[in-house]
Every structure is written in structure tokens, then in C-alpha cells.
Amino acid sequence: MPFDDIAAALRRAGHRVTPQRLAIIRTVLASEEHLTPGALYEKVRRMDPEIGEVTVYRTLNILSELGLVCMVHTGENAHSFVSRPPEHHDHLICSGCGKVINFTGCNIDALEKRLVSETGFTIEEHRLDLFGRCHECAAVTARG
Amino acid sequence: MPFDDIAAALRRAGHRVTPQRLAIIRTVLASEEHLTPGALYEKVRRMDPEIGEVTVYRTLNILSELGLVCMVHTGENAHSFVSRPPEHHDHLICSGCGKVINFTGCNIDALEKRLVSETGFTIEEHRLDLFGRCHECAAVTARG
DNA sequence: AGATAAATGAAAACGTTTGTCAATTATTGG
């Protein structure tokens, strides 16, 4: 999602567009990786050394509630946030070497439809991680 | 997973089988819902009032690493744990109230086959979490 | 039963997240 669209959506939702919020949005957009509020705070400080950590938390909550950034539950003790990617993808992770392969086309629409009708939930997103062993690591295991 | 199997697996992995751990396992097995370590601690205390909260944390980490219980990332600020049912299941999680619904039949075999042939990976397991809003929480959002 | 290393529980350290509040500031409208 482009910078200007995020700022416009913020204003449209009745929030003010402050320099601090713009700095936070820029920093999220500039980073490819998922960042915790704390890590993001450290990065934003380089742009705006006076910014408070609390402002980062508050802004991320707003952006995430408006669907302007993506909140990821990693299993660590803190949430992570990342700019909303252009297209949806999931992960294939090697338990041996840690290699991560992104793939598209998870194709779970039928499953989502089934669950919507069975549970009454509104489904917004999902996270699918497949764990296994890459070719190299599988070979090592077989030998050992 | 039955009580005795969990205890045996614990011992097989080189861990000791203590009364505290048995109480924690019993409590997890007795509860249908996902519980945070804190909530679980309150329940276990009724069986063993002298148990320490730290022991609950440590035990849950061990059980979860050994795959004997299921750790759920709900989007709340704490993880939840639940007994692992005999058959594979995935999670549908409400971003509003944290409610978790288990479902079976994720049916991703075709996807796994495709990825195996495309990447050469051997796939061992997966984690699929769907996030959305339950009927009650969706109503609140629409009203607000 | 005795030796040994793992496990326990209390307290404290640590990181994350939220609440409070006076001071600042983006926005609105004249």
C-alpha cells in the first residue's frame, strides 16, 4: 500500500496526520522484514530522535485496526508489524537449515467458505506455514 | 493424547516426571478450552496449592516443544495452550475476543504435493491459523 | 539408602503493552 494512500486513509478515518505518524509509516514501508514495536521504535528514532516509544505503539495499533499494516503473530513474546504486501503469500520452512521459501497460490478459498458457513466467522486473513526439509537437509538426515 | 502417553514421552525425552508436571498435564487434558499459562496456573492451584507459576511456564514450554500440547498464537498478548487432539486440526481465531475454534479437514494435500514437486522439500507438518471475527465481534464492529 | 543432576519456588530482572496527564499541535472555521 503506497504512502499517500495510508496517510489519506488515516485522515479519512478521523485521525490526524502528524509528523510522528508519517515517520512511522515511512519506516514500516521501508522495511522488508517484520518488526516489533520496540525494533521499529529504534529505527524511527533515526528519523525523529524525539519520538516516544508509546507513540509507536499507539500508531501501530491504529494502522493495524484500519488494515493499513499487517500484524503478525510470530510465536515470540511480541507482535510484529509489516507493510501489507502486494500479493498474499505463505511460507515453506526448512527445519534443518532454516531456509524460507515464499509461495503463492495457497488456494484455501473453499476451506474459508466452508468455515464461514459453519461458524459464522468473518475471515480476514490467514497464516500458513509448512515445515519440512529441503533437498540438501533431507539428504543429510537419510545418511545420518 | 492420553495422560500416560504424555508422561511416558516426557520420561523418554530425558525429563523427570514430577507431581507438579502431572498436575499440569491433568489440568490441560481436563480443559476443553485454550488456556494461557496464567489461567492454567489458577486452575492447577486447586489441585496443588503450593505450585509455583514459574513451573507452569517451564512445563508448558517443554510439553509444547515435545509436541505433547498445542500452542496457539491468538493475537492476544499471551499464548494459549490446549491438549493435542488425536487427529490433526487447525485454528480459527477471533481477533476481537480471542476465541479459538478448532477445525479439521484443512485438506492441503494437493498443495503439499505441488510444493514437493516444485521445491524438492520433504514436508512434515504445517500450521494453519485463520484470523477473523466471530459473529458477536463482527456485530460490534459494524455498529461502531 | 546414597549419589547426582534435574526440578522447584521465591524473588527479581526483563521486555511488552497500557493508563494518566500536562503540554503541545493539527485541524477547522471565521
Place this chain on the structure above:
DNA sequence: CCAATAATTGACAAACGTTTTCATTTATCT
């Protein structure tokens, strides 16, 4: 542009969730 207004900010502290530390206890093995 200026003044009025209400949202936002940042410092501080409080509330959580989780891990570390360490002396004491205890499960396990011989």
C-alpha cells in the same frame, strides 16, 4: 492568518507476561 478546539504527544508509571537466578528440594539411578 489567527484563534478555538480537541486530538495527539511524550514522560512517567503501572500492569502484564515471561525468563533468569539461585538456594533448596526431589526424582531417578546404582
